Amino acid sequence: MALTFPSAPPPALREFGYWMHRYRRVWRGTVVVSVVNPLLFLAAMGVGLGKLVDHGGSGYLHGASYLTFFAPGLLAAAAMQNAFVDSAGPAFQSARKRGNYRAAAATPMRPADVFAGHLLFMAFRIAISALAFVIVIVATGAVPWRHSPLLLPAALLTGLAFAAPIAAWAITVTQFARINGVFRFVLMPLYMFSGTFYSTEQLPGWLRSVIECTPLYHGIQLCRELALGTATPAATGVHIGYLVAMTTAGFLLGRRTYTRYLHS
Template sequence: MSVLALREFSYWMLRYRSTWRSTIVVSVLNPLLFLLAMGAGLGRLVDRNTAPDTLHGVVFLAFFAPGLLAAATMQTAVIEATRPVFLGVRPGGSYRSAVAGPLGPSDVLAGHLLYIALRIATSALCFVAVLLCFPPLRTTALLWLTPAALLTGLAFATPCMAWAATLETGQPMSTLFRFVIMPMYMFSGVFFPVEQIPAALRYVVYCTPLWHGTELCRGERPVLHAAYLGALTLAGLLLARRTYRRRLFA
């Protein structure tokens, strides 16, 4: 990463100075409330009425928490990688101002992606800190969660950055959340095992990055899922370099 990319990163960190407190509060309160309601509350009913091997051999709280982290990471990554990029490439946007000086499109991309990675990592760390409040979750598996969540977030962030840089209006972003992000949130194994989904749809779920991220956070076949998410991250990055160059030099 070049020194010029660090200038772009510094710009986003400067903006973050005015909002970091609220984002940290949300990163702590949201998972805490979800885990209390769904994990510790509803989870007791699930555990009493579910066979032990249905949830990968663990209680519902231990099954639900890693999936919720992956889903929360997906949301953070998509939010940070869509609208800010869309606004940045527009006339008068921050990207346009940056490339009018010494920075090139690759510097802008690298600096902004570094900031997004930091946002994903800090949100994941806050989530892991919340998990320490629940005794059944205090295991060595917590050490794996932050890097797993970071890779999951990057697998969403780089393709979204590549796509958002091509948009002319903001309407497609609403469509993305409504018809892609929310269905993945509900049906990618966060709340229940995907084996309960009809077989025809199950193979669609297996292709989604959130399912791979959820399984990675649970420690299931980590090499396979990390390879998938890493390949998606790299593909998104290469595509983003192309779309940024086209859009910012247009």
């Protein structure tokens, strides 16, 4: 009788397992950046400033409280920030001469598998951070529980729309200062002007047209419309289509850049 052995897991899952092994040792240090900071910001802006905004009765909130308006926007913005933290720096460091990407590429594992496995871990990190955020905003009454189930996949898709292209780019970077520059001059302006804190309807038409071309805008609008219960099939389809296109483009680009730079 022939003996049969279980097949080995796909290469991408082995790379994912490596990152999970590392994460089990350092997860406590990531809680502050991924969860605590956004929640403190939610309390300060949504509750503190929110009382002043609600007292003024802004028409741009469409009858919602500022906390209800602000919370889903911050959820999407936090997903973007977490995606950057878990993709840019780790991909840059892992691609250095003594990095784990180089070690993995020296095995039968393909660079595309290395990228896919790491991207799976990024998705995991974005998802658990978003889950903690969703639980808090539902528990505090910022968002009705009946509107919450779709917030997690919306936040995850928003994060992946950043994580995939950023990782695909970060592996090509030779100086860490460039990564800091992208955070300061790209991500922070998106954070401030994509509608996280206020409705983009208040902005000039030309600026609003520019903002509507950014992935964070679509992530914020998707999360906010789902949270407020104002989502329509047409608008939701546009937001999801944009974010899926960004994720797909980043994944395809990453397969090329990882193959090019890990085989060089």
